[in-house]
Amino acid sequence: MTTAPLPDPDVGLPHAEPPVVLARDLVMTYGEGDATVHALRGVSLSVDRGDYVAIMGSSGSGKSTLLNIIGCLDAPTSGTYELDGVDVGDLSDNDLTDLRNDKLGFVFQGFNLLRRTSAVRQVELPLAYAGVPRRERRPRALAMLEAVGLGERIDHLPTQLSGGQQQRVAVARALVTEPALLLADEPTGNLDSRSTDDLLGLFAQLNSDGRTIIVITHEDAVAAEAKRVLVLTDGEIVEDRRQAPVDGPPPRLGAVA
Ligand SMILES: Nc1ncnc2c1ncn2[C@@H]1O[C@H](COP(=O)(O)OP(=O)(O)O)[C@@H](O)[C@H]1O
Numbered sequence: 001m002t003t004a005p006l007p008d009p010d011v012g013l014p015h016a017e018p019p020v021v022l023a024r025d026l027v028m029t030y031g032e033g034d035a036t037v038h039a040l041r042g043v044s045l046s047v048d049r050g051d052y053v054a055i056m057g058s059s060g061s062g063k064s065t066l067l068n069i070i071g072c073l074d075a076p077t078s079g080t081y082e083l084d085g086v087d088v089g090d091l092s093d094n095d096l097t098d099l100r101n102d103k104l105g106f107v108f109q110g111f112n113l114l115r116r117t118s119a120v121r122q123v124e125l126p127l128a129y130a131g132v133p134r135r136e137r138r139p140r141a142l143a144m145l146e147a148v149g150l151g152e153r154i155d156h157l158p159t160q161l162s163g164g165q166q167q168r169v170a171v172a173r174a175l176v177t178e179p180a181l182l183l184a185d186e187p188t189g190n191l192d193s194r195s196t197d198d199l200l201g202l203f204a205q206l207n208s209d210g211r212t213i214i215v216i217t218h219e220d221a222v223a224a225e226a227k228r229v230l231v232l233t234d235g236e237i238v239e240d241r242r243q244a245p246v247d248g249p250p251p252r253l254g255a256v257a
């Protein structure tokens with residue numbers, strides 16, 4: 001009794017918390033008339049805190065479109081989307097930006113680092129956008145770089161880092177604000193197999209520490225690391241396969257734990 005967390009009085013159920021992602025019937029249509037593209041044809045999706053989801057599908061199947069909606073970078077043509085309990089459709093552009101800074105971390109295939117900026121300053125930037133006081137930024141950025149294994153490389157510029165190291169800086173930058181959700185679009189697309197494996201090890205560690213991760217990939221080896229795999233075909237989810245329970249370790253760490 002004494003160790004159990006208190007139930008949320010507003011909900012009446014112990015541990016009740018909204019899914020990180022709750023999307024209903026998302027439709028995304030680009031263009032008009034003969035040029036109409038149905039990028040999403042009614043996608044519904046719920047992702048709980050702690051899950052690790054891989055989204056697969058051939059080129060043009062709608063993966064990036066879905067990730068952009070989940071990431072509040074784009075609004076659907078129709079359908080509703082709640083991010084961590086907040087209905088995104090109700091928000092102004094300013095509120096959306098704040099929500100994105102607060103709840104989301106992004107990692108991209110091309111790393112998207114600033115070219116003349118040291119690793120530690122790259123990681124400090126989102127803290128500045130989030131309004132974190134200056135004196136707190138450096139220690140938090142350093143701790144995050146340490147956590148991704150780059151504690152020795154804090155002053156390096158992107159050109160002085162390998163691809164795998166650059167992607168680790170990007171992961172540190174994405175996570176330094178403690179977002180509810182890490183979104184990654186083909187994060188291993190520009191990495192060799194060894195760096196890919198390193199990054200997957202890092203993702204597994206982050207997920208077992210409680211981070212929720214959604215990763216787009218076309219590589220089976222990447223999808224094998226997730227707890228759940230969604231397959232998109234022509235704008236629809238055609239498969240939703242669970243590989244490991246949400247509240248356990250990801251596949252890579254399953255045998256160890
Ligand atoms: N901004 C856009 N304008 C017009 N068509 C788009 C746009 N973005 C994506 N599409 C089209 O929507 C479909 C899905 O694209 P996308 O989500 O990028 O697929 P994936 O990431 O799976 O390769 C494709 O047919 C693509 O050409």
Ligand SMILES: [Mg+2]
Nearest residue numbers: 060063064065
């Ligand atoms: Mg894409």
